[in-house]
Ligand SMILES: NC(=O)C1=CN([C@@H]2O[C@H](COP(=O)(O)OP(=O)(O)OC[C@H]3O[C@@H](n4cnc5c(N)ncnc54)[C@H](OP(=O)(O)O)[C@@H]3O)[C@@H](O)[C@H]2O)C=CC1
């Protein structure tokens with residue numbers, strides 16, 4: 001019989017909640033011993049690390065006496081708790097927190113594997129990227145982050161397989177943001193006219209759980225830049241930082257300096273309608289050319305160049321015809337020649353993102369067991 005594996009989960013927002021629901025339905029789930037949000041941590045008592053936290057019913061269980069409740073713990077305290085568990089441990093980070101992501105090397109050196117949709121660890125300064133993978137081999141721990149690009153779509157695994165099997169990836173291009181795909185597909189659809197205002201569609205994307213916790217991280221292009229940074233690094237380019245190349249921002253200059261606090265986000269959303277005209281002009285300029293505008297990215301591996309921004313497309317092109325929050329990612333490689341390997345489907349949303357996280361966890365469990 002395989003030994004129990006101990007699981008810590010941080011973040012219970014849109015993705016975290018969907019992940020916990022999927023975890024609760026697994027036939028042989030790991031022991032959930034730590035569950036944290038920004039203000040609260042729920043722990044199985046030491047030294048037994050038992051009872052486990054019920055993944056599907058943690059809110060009710062948190063009111064009972066059998067679990068320990070603490071305020072927020074530091075990443076180092078979480079790592080210490082998980083490292084002292086009586087078996088291998090895995091941390092699932094369902095936040096977008098940069099401090100936690102910066103502490104992945106600490107977890108990995110202690111032998112704690114990481115599964116996460118959080119882009120920050122893999123797309124910040126390249127020194128953190130290097131430290132993460134060095135720490136993983138030092139601690140014989142695993143790092144899986146499929147949902148950092150294209151949510152649950154098999155983008156990272158596909159690219160890693162291409163590289164590991166010796167194919168030469170020459171170019172990666174497409175639509176990498178579920179939010180921006182939804183915004184343009186709704187605001188400037190092909191085949192029908194839309195009267196929706198830009199700010200209304202942004203509010204809808206936020207409501208549907210497609211945006212980053214601060215929607216400006218989508219609108220300023222940084223979320224796409226982070227995804228391209230991750231893919232470029234896997235393809236072999238040493239991208240120093242996610243802002244190492246030009247990025248087109250869709251944030252009105254007047255709103256760029258509002259702070260990224262919850263009040264700041266509210267203020268941004270309530271002032272966005274004042275600037276709807278700017279996006280209408282971008283949409284109408286494409287219409288005058290008989291085209292539609294979309295937000296795309298590309299990596300030219302041979303030339304070492306990354307591009308992120310708006311582009312006009314023919315109405316019968318694959319990118320113009322995307323629906324909902326769909327991403328489309330084309331891999332041009334030596335083996336695939338002129339016909340790229342294409343991955344397409346929903347690129348944002350709690351359930352599809354959690355699918356990538358849960359599938360990664362299953363891969364880690366299969367290796368650790
Ligand atoms: N939504 C999507 O479609 C996709 C999301 N992702 C990534 O998934 C991650 C989560 O996104 P999403 O669920 O939408 O975000 P949410 O804002 O819905 O949830 C974030 C969660 O993280 C918690 N949190 C934030 N900071 C900390 C911290 N320092 N310590 C403990 N908990 C913290 C929040 O706590 P509290 O509950 O107390 O506020 C909240 O529970 C992000 O990295 C995002 O980029 C990736 C692909 C797609």
Ligand SMILES: N[C@@H](CC=O)C(=O)O
Nearest residue numbers: 177178179211212348
């Ligand atoms: N906000 C992101 C979520 C997935 O990474 C997006 O819209 O693509």
Ligand code: NA
Nearest residue numbers: 146149151153
């Ligand atoms: Na993915």
